[in-house]
Amino acid sequence: MAAISREEVAHLARLSRLAVTEEELDTFAGQLDVILQAVAQVGKVAAADIPPTSHSVPLTNVLREDVETPCLTPEEALSGAPDVDQQRFRVPRILNEDLAS
C-alpha cells in the first residue's frame, strides 16, 4: 500500500508554497512514497519511554545582554529585494481575488 497519495502530495506542495506541475506531482508521489516507506522504519524501534533529543549540545540559558548593536542601513537591508517602494519591501496583493470579494 502506498504511504502517501498524489492528493496528499498536492496538499503538501500547497502548504510548502510550491507550484508543482502535474507531471512533478506524479514523480514526487512515487519518490516520496519510496522514501516514506524507508524512513517509516523508525517506527520499528521500541522507544515509548525514550526522551526525544532535539539538541545535541547540553546547553541552557544562552542569553544576550539587552545592548544595542549596529543595524544595517536601509540600503543594505533592501539591497537584495526583488522589488522596493517607499523604502519598504513591495509584495503583490496579499489576498486572492475570490477571498477579497
Next chain:
Amino acid sequence: MSDLTTKTAAEIAALVAGGETSAVEVTQAHLDRIAAVDDQVHAFLHVDTEGALAAARAVDERRAAGEPLGPLAGVPVAVKDVLATKGVPTTVGSKILEGWRPPYDATIVERLRAAGTVMLGKTNMDEFAMGSSTEYSAYGPTRNPWDLNRIPGGSGGGSSAALAAYEAPLAIGSDTGGSIRQPGAVTGTVGAKPTYGGTSRYGLVAFSSSLDTPGPCARTVLDAALLHEAIGGHDPRDSTSIPQPVPDVVAAAKLGATGDLTGVKLGIVTEFAGEGAEPGVLAVFREAVDALTKLGAEIVEVSCPHFTYALPAYYLIAPSECSSNLARFDGVRFGLRVGDDGSRSLEEVMSLTREAGFGPEVKRRIMLGTYALSSGYYDAYYGQAQKVRTLITRDFTAAFEQVDALISPTTPFVAFPIGARTSDPYQMYLADLFTIPTNLYGGPGISVPCGLSDGLPVGLQVMAPTMADDRMYRVAAALESAVGTFTPPAL
C-alpha cells in the same frame, strides 16, 4: 602546475612568514591554476580574483610593516557557497539565491580573514547542501579530479574537488549528514566535521539547524587541524555554540604524525563492517585497520545497534528542519521572484518563485519535512526520529566507555559515475549511511584517505566523543603517516 599549488597550507604559511614568497605570489599561483583547470572540474561557482589579490596584498603589507601575522597568513582558502560573504555572491548552489550578495559576513569568514587567509572564491555544492554528489547544484555538477566522469561527493563536492585539483590548499565545508567527510573520502582528501557547536553556524545558510556543522577540508590532517583551530571556538551570535576552547587539534595532529598509537583503543562499528559497503571499499578499510594495528592501536568490535536506524531518522529530522528553514526563500526580501506580473496574488507569486527557484531534491525534502511535522504524523515521524536520536546518542556514549574512538569506512562506495544515482533519491541517500550517526549524536568525525580501490580513493572515518576532536586528529594523522597521501592523475 606551480610548485606553490602543491604545497600544504602549513608549508605556505611558513614560506610567507619567512618572506620566501609573498601572499600575492601564492594567491596568483592558485588563481592561475583555477583558470587552467576549473573549466574541467567546475569546483568554483565564483572566483573573487580582485578580493583575493587585495587580501593577499594586505597580508604582504602587514608583513612588510612588521605587524603580527595570523597563523595561516597568506594561505588561500576556498569557501563552500553555503557561507554568507559580504558583497560576494552567495547562492547555496540554488537558483533562488542567484545574484544575492549578503550584507554581512559569516563568523567563519570573519575568522578566516583574521587568520590572514586569502579567500579565493565560493565552491560548488548540492543545492542547499542536500545531496551526496554535487549533481543537485543548480549550476551544474562538479567533477572528480580522479575521474572527470565521476562525482566528487557532496554536498561539498566543490571544496573537496578544489583541493584534489590543487586549486586551493584549504577549503571550508559544511557537514549535515556527511557533506564534508564523504566528498573528502571520494576525492582522496581530508575532511573533518567538528563537534556540533564547536564551529559557529552564524552566516551558514541553514539546511538542518540541529545537524549543520561547518568544518575544515584540506589535503593533509595537519592542515585540516590548522584550519579547524582558526575557525573554531565559541561565537556569542550562535546560541548553540559551545563556550569552551577548541580542543588542541593541531598538537593532536602532530602527535599522531609520529606514528605511534600505543595505548589507543579503537572500535570498529560491527553494524558498518559487514553489509552495505562495496567489497573494494571493505578490502581497503581492512588494510587500513591492519595499518592502525601496526601503529600500536588496539582494535575491537563495538556494536551500535541503533545505527541501523540513523539513516531513516536523519531523513525525517533533516527534511523537517529544512522545510521550516527554507520557508524564508519567498521572493520578498532577497533572491528570485517569478510571476509578479500584476495579475497574481502574493501566494501565487511565492509558489511560482519557489517552484522555479528550488530543484527537485530540495522540493522533495521540503514536502517530506512538511509531512513529517504535520499534526497527525508528528509523533510517528518527527517525534519518533528524535527518540531514535536519543538511542543513537546512547550507543555512542556506551561505545566510548569501551574505546577511545570508533572507525568505519567513510562511505559505502567509491566515487560513482555522474548520473548513476539521480533517478532514485534513496540510493543517493545511502552514500551517507556511515556518516549520519555522528551528526545525530553531535560528535566529531573525520575522513582520511586510506587507500585506492580500482584507482579511486577510499576514506576511513574516525569518530570521537563530543569535544574530543583532538582524538580523531591523532588517529587520522597516524594513519596518514602510515599510508601516505594520494595524488590524482594530472588533469
Next chain:
Amino acid sequence: MTTTLPSYDDVVARYEPVIGLETHVELGTRTKMFCGCPTDFGGEPNTRVCPVCLGLPGSLPVVNKAAVEATIRIGLALNCSIADWCRFARKNYFYPDMPKNFQISQYDEPLCVDGYLDVEVNGETVRIGIERVHMEEDTGKTLHVGGATGRIHGATESLVDYNRAGIPLVEIVTKPIPGTGELAPEVARAYVTELRDVIRSLGVSDVRMEEGSLRCDVNTSLNLPGQEWGTRTETKNVNSLRSVERAVRSEMLRQASVLDAGGRITQETRHFQEDTGDTRPGRSKETATDYRYFPEPDLVPIAPDPAWVAELKAALPELPRVHRRRLQEQWGLSDLDMQSVLNAGAVELIEQTVAAGATPAAARKWWLGELSRRANETGVELVDVGATPEQVAELQGLVDAGKLNDKLARTVLEGVVAGEGSPTEVMTSRNLEVVSDTGALTAAVDEAIAANPDIADKIRSGKVAAAGALVGAVMKTTRGQADAKTVRELILARLGA
C-alpha cells in the same frame, strides 16, 4: 447577514457565556527579542533591522535576557509557576510580515503557567485563571496600497517595514472564564484594565493599546444552562478597553441570534469593527489549522535558576490591587468613593498630586470634579486632559495661601488646560490674584457702605446676616478677586458689629 439581534437582557437570561482573553504585550526592552536592533516606536521604515530580524539566510537568533526577565516578572505578578525548563518552538506559516515565514514562539513548554489575577467588578472580586505566559517575537508592519482606506481588502499591493519585526512580545492567555453571566463584558474589560495596570507597575511595557503595545484577542462562546460549552470564536483587532467590553457584548448577541435561528457557531477568527461595534469574519487561512510546531533548533532551552526567580519575586513592586487598598486607607475613602476614583481612572493622578503636596481630599476634588467634567466634555481620558498632577497641586497651594478663591482657581485651571502655563503664570498673566491689599479693600468696603446706608444700618443694629449683600457689592467692584471672608470681616469691623 443582518438579522434582528435579541436584546442583551434576553440573551443573558437564556444563555451562559464563557469568555477567554489572549493578550499580547510588547516589552519595553532596549533591543529586540533575538537581536540587538533597538525597539523604539516609529522611525523611518527598515532602519531598525539587521540580518537576524530580517531573516536573512544564515542569520541566527540569540535570546534577550531582559525579555526573559520581564516575562518571569509578569508571570510572578500573575501568580504563575515559573517553569524550571522551557523551550522556544517554531510556528510555521507563510505571511509577508514574518521575515522567516515562521514565528519563534513557545508552544507546549511556556515559561510561566497556571496563575491567576483578581479583578474587581461592581465591588466583587472575580478570580481570572491564567493558563500561560509565554515569549514570542512581533511581526513587521504592512502598508496596503491601492485599496480603499489602506485595508488589505481590495489592495493591489502591499509594502512591508520590518522595524517592528522581532520586538519581544509576551502573550498572556487566560483559562476559560465561565459563570460571569451578564457581567461577562465588564469582567473582560476589568481583566484587561487590571492586567494593564499590573504590567505598567512592573515597568516592563508602556502598555498603550492605541499604539499597539497591548493587543487583545477575545474568545467568546455561549451555551444553554447545564450544557457543554459552546463553540468559541476569536475576535481580533480589539484596540481599546471600551472595545473589549463591546466586542464581548456584540459577539454574545450575534451568537445568540445564530443559535436562536437554529444555526451553529463556526470556530473562526473574527475582527472587531470600531465604527459599528460588531464583529466580522476574518480571512480563512488554510494553514491556520496546522502550524507544524517543533522545538526551535537554533535556540537552547531556558532553565531559570530558582535563585534568580526568587530574587525577581522579592523585588516585585507593590501590585496595583494592594497599592490601591493602601491608598484607599490613607485617603480615608469609602469603597464607593474609591470605586468612583477607579472608574474615573484617577488613582495615579491623585496619588501624584498628593505626592506634589496637595491633600488627598483636594486632589480628589479637582480630578473628579472640574477635570473629569472637562475630560468628559472633550472626550479624552483624564490623564490626557491637559493638566498635570504637579499643576493641580500648585493650584491648590495658591488657594490654600489665599491667593485664589475657588472661583478664580477654576478660571486659572481653564488657562492651564488651555496651555497658557503653570497656575502661577496664568494667575499673573490674567491678573486673577485675590485682592488682599487692605487699603484698596477698605476703600471698596467704605464705598459699598456709603452706597447702601439701609443695609449698613441693619448690620449696625445687629443683623449680621445682612452683611452678605455688602460682600456681594464689594466682590463685584473687585471683579471677584477679593477673598470673601476677609471682606466680610472688614465690613463687620467697619460697622462695629
